[in-house]
Amino acid sequence: MCIIDDVKSEDFFNFIRRGLLPNLKKLMGNGIYSENCITDFPPITYPTQVSLLTGTYTGNYKKELSHGVPLLNWMDRDVTPPILREYASKNLQIYNINEDMGNNCRTILEMAGDGNTASIAQFINRGADYIFPERKTQLAMFYLFLKYFPSVRKRMVRSNSVIVQKLIKVFERPKKFFDDSDPPIASLLWFMSSDLLMHKFGFDSHIYKLNLLHIDKVIGVLIDNLERLGYLNDTAIAITSDHGNYKAEKVGNIAPFLRQKCLVNYHPLKKIRGNVDLAYYASVGFFYFKGSNTNNFKNSWCHPTIKELERYGPNRVNLLKDLFKIDGSRLMFYKDDNNTHNKGIIHLKRKIEDTGKIITGRIEYEGTGMDYKTRYILDNDDVDIFGFINDNLANKILDNKFHSIQEWLEATYHLDYPLHPDLIPRHFKNPRSADVILSNNESIKFGIHHGKQKSKNLYDHDLGLRKCMAVPLIIGGSLEIPKKQIKVCKITDIVPTLLKLIGKRPHKSVIGESLL
Numbered sequence: 001m002c003i004i005d006d007v008k009s010e011d012f013f014n015f016i017r018r019g020l021l022p023n024l025k026k027l028m029g030n031g032i033y034s035e036n037c038i039t040d041f042p043p044i045t046y047p048t049q050v051s052l053l054t055g056t057y058t059g060n061y062k063k064e065l066s067h068g069v070p071l072l073n074w075m076d077r078d079v080t081p082p083i084l085r086e087y088a089s090k091n092l093q094i095y096n097i098n099e100d101m102g103n104n105c106r107t108i109l110e111m112a113g114d115g116n117t118a119s120i121a122q123f124i125n126r127g128a129d130y131i132f133p134e135r136k137t138q139l140a141m142f143y144l145f146l147k148y149f150p151s152v153r154k155r156m157v158r159s160n161s162v163i164v165q166k167l168i169k170v171f172e173r174p175k176k177f178f179d180d181s182d183p184p185i186a187s188l189l190w191f192m193s194s195d196l197l198m199h200k201f202g203f204d205s206h207i208y209k210l211n212l213l214h215i216d217k218v219i220g221v222l223i224d225n226l227e228r229l230g231y232l233n234d235t236a237i238a239i240t241s242d243h244g245n246y247k248a249e250k251v252g253n254i255a256p257f258l259r260q261k262c263l264v265n266y267h268p269l270k271k272i273r274g275n276v277d278l279a280y281y282a283s284v285g286f287f288y289f290k291g292s293n294t295n296n297f298k299n300s301w302c303h304p305t306i307k308e309l310e311r312y313g314p315n316r317v318n319l320l321k322d323l324f325k326i327d328g329s330r331l332m333f334y335k336d337d338n339n340t341h342n343k344g345i346i347h348l349k350r351k352i353e354d355t356g357k358i359i360t361g362r363i364e365y366e367g368t369g370m371d372y373k374t375r376y377i378l379d380n381d382d383v384d385i386f387g388f389i390n391d392n393l394a395n396k397i398l399d400n401k402f403h404s405i406q407e408w409l410e411a412t413y414h415l416d417y418p419l420h421p422d423l424i425p426r427h428f429k430n431p432r433s434a435d436v437i438l439s440n441n442e443s444i445k446f447g448i449h450h451g452k453q454k455s456k457n458l459y460d461h462d463l464g465l466r467k468c469m470a471v472p473l474i475i476g477g478s479l480e481i482p483k484k485q486i487k488v489c490k491i492t493d494i495v496p497t498l499l500k501l502i503g504k505r506p507h508k509s510v511i512g513e514s515l516l
Contacts, residue, residue: 005195008244023220031476034486043243055495055510060341061102065509115185248445265451281448286434328440
């Protein structure tokens with residue numbers, strides 16, 4: 001399984017049609033492919049990759065079959081003082097991600113069975129018999145050097161070659177890497193270079209496009225060597241991405257708003273108590289607010305009630321109204337006070353840009369695992385939160401009935417905010433979830449990580465729009481793979497498809513379905 005980080009489906013298949021990715025085009029022509037593979041929400045690297053590699057989504061990972069990674073940055077309120085997680089931080093918190101996933105899910109490597117498994121440049125590697133780089137900190141330091149030191153960026157392309165050459169060596173001399181001479185039954189590869197270049201230079205830059213051409217070239221080298229070694233006909237090669245991308249118009253500053261509303265960001269090391277943790281905010285903000293501990297004396301950062309959010313802090317700010325005053329704000333999501341892991345309500349608000357009017361709606365969910373279903377309730381007859389009402393396909397399931405993820409997928413994959421009625425409640429079911437999600441209109445990016453502005457680049461990928469949610473998928477290589485185009489699928493379908501090809505059953509947590 002090869003993850004090419006940060007590639008939107010439209011750009012990927014446009015390159016293929018122009019003949020710029022010949023090796024990927026060959027894989028596509030001899031296997032399964034889809035231009036409408038819908039990723040997870042929020043479309044941010046680590047939560048989407050966990051979903052991709054486990055075949056399930058986040059949720060209440062303590063009580064149901066799901067994983068526990070809701071965001072790139074999140075707050076754990078189970079302890080006092082609360083713990084802040086930031087996977088892209090310099091203190092290497094990324095190495096906690098395999099534990100943070102929880103025990104109610106499995107990676108594809110764990111599901112692959114008794115054969116040897118390899119993870120090349122992938123942090124999410126639970127179940128791998130061989131991990132490259134071998135030294136635990138080497139991969140993280142390599143990633144940080146590429147990200148923070150421009151002089152090293154010239155070596156970015158070389159990283160693509162190193163990843164492929166290492167896997168080729170694993171196939172050539174498996175005894176050197178495993179306890180026996182069998183080649184790996186399952187391997188993971190992560191091409192991180194495309195994401196780093198996109199953030200720095202943009203998806204429309206020459207260097208970003210050239211890097212995709214180089215990734216195609218090294219994948220061609222992998223295919224040629226698998227054929228040379230006699231493994232190609234027995235190998236399925238999956239190519240996908242974790243999310244797409246967009247470009248904002250300007251960089252924003254949220255500090256004046258926070259000061260005006262007496263919102264102070266929590267900082268554990270500086271012993272600043274604070275009353276909010278703005279965990280992540282590019283163009284979608286994930287707000288953690290300090291609730292009253294009236295019913296939970298052991299935890300001073302419990303989830304606030306809706307009544308508290310409406311009269312919050314020393315200024316008694318109505319956050320559910322005033323957050324819309326942040327520049328560019330369009331959508332707001334927050335959960336009901338009485339939600340449980342198997343039943344609940346997510347409240348929705350949308351600001352109409354022309355008039356400033358706020359319209360409301362809600363998503364109701366019930367069940368867990370494969371029995372989980374949702375319904376999307378409109379409070380306005382002529383306009384709705386996600387703009388589904390004007391689409392002939394989506395409008396058919398706005399019937400006040402509960403629907404499965406597959407039904408939502410087939411009805412909304414072609415629209416902005418695809419699969420949102422299914423995916424948004426999954427985030428709020430996770431006890432590590434934000435209290436309020438605030439999404440803007442793509443015009444402005446804040447670049448906030450746990451209250452600090454860490455990015456001023458205009459290019460990002462956290463928006464729930466289709467340009468960030470639709471990723472490419474190709475599964476080719478072995479002659480046993482049928483040749484067909486899949487009209488629509490989801491990233492959690494990849495794991496069960498690959499497992500079926502090697503005759504393995506997916507873990508009971510897997511939400512996806514085999515595309516075979």
